Amino acid sequence: MKLHYLLAVILICFIKEDLAAQIQFQSTPETYRIRYASFNNGKPSNRGSNILVYTNANQTLLTNEKDYSGAGSFPLEMTLIDRSNLAQQMITLLSEDASIATTDTASIKSQHFQYLDDTKTILGFACKKAKTIVNSNTIEFWYTQALPVKGAPTALGQDLGLVLEMVRNGNAALVAQEVKKVFDPLPAYFKSIHPKQLDLLSYKDEIWRSRFQSIPLFKDQIINFSKEDTTAPPEVMRFANGTIVVRKIKFPELDRAKNIFIELKEQSNGDAYDRTGTVFLIPTEKQQSFLDGLKNGVNQLPVYENGNGKKYQGVVSTANFDPAIELMRFFTPFGIKGYNHIELKGKDWHEVVPYRQDISDFASVLSGNEIYIGVFIGNYDKGGHKITAEITLHPGGRDAPKKVIPLFNTLNIMEMAGQEYATMFDQSAGLVVNFELKEPAKNAVLRYTTTGHGGWGNGDEFVPKENTVLLDNKVVFKMVPWREDCGSYRLFNPASGNFSSGLSSSDLSRSNWCPGTVTNPYIIQLGDLPAGKHTIQVKIPQGEREGKSFSAWNVSGAILAD
Known part of the structure; x- marks a missing residue:
C-alpha cells in the first residue's frame, strides 16, 4: 500500500480539482534517469539512499531509490521542477493517508554561481565547474552540457546543465553513478493523491514536526x-x-x-x-x-x-x-x-x-x-x-x-x-x-x-x-x-x-x-x-x-x- 501512495506522490503529483496549475511528470523519448551516490572524504557514505533524478527538456523529478521502491519511511519528500519557469512543486507524504504540497517559484531563479575554468570527465561526459556559497558552505558543481537535458541531485544548480557531481566544503559529495535514457518509468498501478496545499513555511514546519x-x-x-x-x-x-x-x-x-x-x-x-x-x-x-x-x-x-x-x-x-x-x-x-x-x-x-x-x-x-x-x-x-x-x-x-x-x-x-x-x-x-x-x-x-x-x-x-x-x-x-x-x-x-x-x-x-x-x-x-x-x-x-x-x-x- 505504501508503495502505491509513494509512487503516486512522486510522479502523478497534482490533481486538477486540488491545484489550479497541475503539472504531471510526462516521460518522453529524451528522458534520462541519473543515479547519485554519497561520499565523505572520498569514501562511500552509508547515510541515506542513492538519489534518483528523472529529467527531460520539460521537467525534472527528484527522489531516491528507497522511496521509489517503496522501502522509504515517512515523511516521503519529492520535488518536481517545471523547466519552463523553474518553479518547484514539492509534495510530501506524511502517512499513507495524509499528504501536503507547496510551490516555490523563487529559490532556483535566485541562485548565483561563479563559473570556473576547471574541466574533467565524469562517466564519459566532459564537465565544467561552477561554485556558489550557501549558508557559509562552499558548493562546487561539475556539470555537462553534452546532453539535451538539465538537472541536479538537489534544487541547487538545476539550470547549469546536467550536474554529475556536487561537493560541499571539499569533502561531502554526490556523484553520478549512472546516466541512462528511459522512456516510461511510471508503473501501471500508480494511484493519485489529494495533497493539502500550504504556504512554503507551513509546509516545511509540518514536515519538521512529522x-x-x-x-x-x-x-x-x-x-x-x-x-x-x-x-x-x-x-x-x-x-x-x-x-x-x-x-x-x-x-x-x-x-x-x-x-x-x-x-x-x-x-x-x-x-x-x-x-x-x-x-x-x-x-x-x-x-x-x-x-x-x-x-x-x-x-x-x-x-x-x-x-x-x-x-x-x-x-x-x-x-x-x-x-x-x-x-x-x-x-x-x-x-x-x-x-x-x-x-x-x-x-x-x-x-x-x-x-x-x-x-x-x-x-x-x-x-x-x-x-x-x-x-x-x-x-x-x-x-x-x-x-x-x-x-x-x-x-x-x-x-x-x-x-x-x-x-x-x-x-x-x-x-x-x-x-x-x-x-x-x-x-x-x-x-x-x-x-x-x-x-x-x-x-x-x-x-x-x-x-x-x-x-x-x-x-x-x-x-x-x-x-x-x-x-x-x-x-x-x-x-x-x-x-x-x-x-x-x-x-x-x-x-x-x-x-x-x-x-x-x-x-x-x-x-x-x-x-x-x-x-x-x-x-x-x-x-x-x-x-x-x-x-x-x-x-x-x-x-x-x-x-x-x-x-x-x-x-x-x-x-x-x-
Missing part, C-alpha cells in the same frame, strides 16, 4: 500564588497555593535509543523576580510518594534529620519512599514579557524565555507508563508566571540506562506549603543517604544537579562553594559549581535591578545558575556497583545565617545504570 512525536504537558498554564485559578483545565492539578501544577501523562512504549527532550517556555504574568523552577517526575512504585504530600500536606512525607534541629520533608529515598526525580531545573528571569514596558536605551527585551534539555536518560522510567509530571516555580505573586511545556520524542540516539534510582532532592518544591529549605549543609556531615541495591548496577553514574541560594552579599548564591560527593566514604566528585556568563542573558531581564556600578542584578555571577537559564546536571562516574548497602554523602560548606538571611543548597541526584 519527524518526531510531541507530548503536550501544559499550555499557557499560570503558576502563581493563589488558591483559586479558573484557567487551569480539568486534567491539571494545582498544589501549594498554585505554585505547583501536575499532570498525569501516558507515555508510549519507547525504544531505548530514543532522544527525549523537554521544552518549557516562560513569561512573567506579574512576578518581577528571578525564581527557582523545576520540572519533576513523581515515582509511585513505593508505598509512599511525593504525591501524598502534595495532596495531604507536607507532614505526610518522611523526614530527614541530621542533628541541626530541622526536619526536612521528603528529600531522601527510604525503603518506602522515593523523592521527586528532577528532569530539568530552570530559573526565571526578572519579569520577561510582563515588564517589557521598562525602557532602557539599546535594550530590546525578549518576549519569552525558552528552556530545553535532553532527558533521554529517563527513557526506562517513562516508557509505556502513566507518569505524574509537575512544574514548580517558587513565588508569592498573584499573577505569577505563564508556562507552556512539552516533551518531544525523536528517533535515534544512544542507548539509555536501564535503571533509574532516585536518591535525593533537597529542592523544596512545596516551599509555599511549608516544606523546609535545604539548610542541612550547615552541619559537617551535610546530606547522607543510605540505600540498598537489590542487584548489581553496571556502568553506574550519579546525575547530580546543584545550585546555591541566599540572596545577599555573603549568601551562597553569590559566594563560590566547593561541592564534595562521596560514595561509600570515598570522594567521587569535588568541584565549585559557578556561572560567570549571566550577563549574556540581560535581554531576558527587563526588571533586573541596576546598580551604581553599571551592572545589573542579572549580570552577577552565581552558584551554578543565572536568571533565565537551565542548570545542567553533572554526570559523575561511579563504575560498577555491587548489590548491597551503600551510602551517598554530599558536603557543602554552607554560609552562616545573618539575621533573617540564610543560605540553602538545592541538590538532586539519581543513579543511572545498566
Whole structure:
C-alpha cells in the first residue's frame, strides 16, 4: 500500500480539482534517469539512499531509490521542477493517508554561481565547474552540457546543465553513478493523491514536526500564588497555593535509543523576580510518594534529620519512599514579557524565555507508563508566571540506562506549603543517604544537579562553594559549581535591578545558575556497583545565617545504570 501512495506522490503529483496549475511528470523519448551516490572524504557514505533524478527538456523529478521502491519511511519528500519557469512543486507524504504540497517559484531563479575554468570527465561526459556559497558552505558543481537535458541531485544548480557531481566544503559529495535514457518509468498501478496545499513555511514546519512525536504537558498554564485559578483545565492539578501544577501523562512504549527532550517556555504574568523552577517526575512504585504530600500536606512525607534541629520533608529515598526525580531545573528571569514596558536605551527585551534539555536518560522510567509530571516555580505573586511545556520524542540516539534510582532532592518544591529549605549543609556531615541495591548496577553514574541560594552579599548564591560527593566514604566528585556568563542573558531581564556600578542584578555571577537559564546536571562516574548497602554523602560548606538571611543548597541526584 505504501508503495502505491509513494509512487503516486512522486510522479502523478497534482490533481486538477486540488491545484489550479497541475503539472504531471510526462516521460518522453529524451528522458534520462541519473543515479547519485554519497561520499565523505572520498569514501562511500552509508547515510541515506542513492538519489534518483528523472529529467527531460520539460521537467525534472527528484527522489531516491528507497522511496521509489517503496522501502522509504515517512515523511516521503519529492520535488518536481517545471523547466519552463523553474518553479518547484514539492509534495510530501506524511502517512499513507495524509499528504501536503507547496510551490516555490523563487529559490532556483535566485541562485548565483561563479563559473570556473576547471574541466574533467565524469562517466564519459566532459564537465565544467561552477561554485556558489550557501549558508557559509562552499558548493562546487561539475556539470555537462553534452546532453539535451538539465538537472541536479538537489534544487541547487538545476539550470547549469546536467550536474554529475556536487561537493560541499571539499569533502561531502554526490556523484553520478549512472546516466541512462528511459522512456516510461511510471508503473501501471500508480494511484493519485489529494495533497493539502500550504504556504512554503507551513509546509516545511509540518514536515519538521512529522519527524518526531510531541507530548503536550501544559499550555499557557499560570503558576502563581493563589488558591483559586479558573484557567487551569480539568486534567491539571494545582498544589501549594498554585505554585505547583501536575499532570498525569501516558507515555508510549519507547525504544531505548530514543532522544527525549523537554521544552518549557516562560513569561512573567506579574512576578518581577528571578525564581527557582523545576520540572519533576513523581515515582509511585513505593508505598509512599511525593504525591501524598502534595495532596495531604507536607507532614505526610518522611523526614530527614541530621542533628541541626530541622526536619526536612521528603528529600531522601527510604525503603518506602522515593523523592521527586528532577528532569530539568530552570530559573526565571526578572519579569520577561510582563515588564517589557521598562525602557532602557539599546535594550530590546525578549518576549519569552525558552528552556530545553535532553532527558533521554529517563527513557526506562517513562516508557509505556502513566507518569505524574509537575512544574514548580517558587513565588508569592498573584499573577505569577505563564508556562507552556512539552516533551518531544525523536528517533535515534544512544542507548539509555536501564535503571533509574532516585536518591535525593533537597529542592523544596512545596516551599509555599511549608516544606523546609535545604539548610542541612550547615552541619559537617551535610546530606547522607543510605540505600540498598537489590542487584548489581553496571556502568553506574550519579546525575547530580546543584545550585546555591541566599540572596545577599555573603549568601551562597553569590559566594563560590566547593561541592564534595562521596560514595561509600570515598570522594567521587569535588568541584565549585559557578556561572560567570549571566550577563549574556540581560535581554531576558527587563526588571533586573541596576546598580551604581553599571551592572545589573542579572549580570552577577552565581552558584551554578543565572536568571533565565537551565542548570545542567553533572554526570559523575561511579563504575560498577555491587548489590548491597551503600551510602551517598554530599558536603557543602554552607554560609552562616545573618539575621533573617540564610543560605540553602538545592541538590538532586539519581543513579543511572545498566
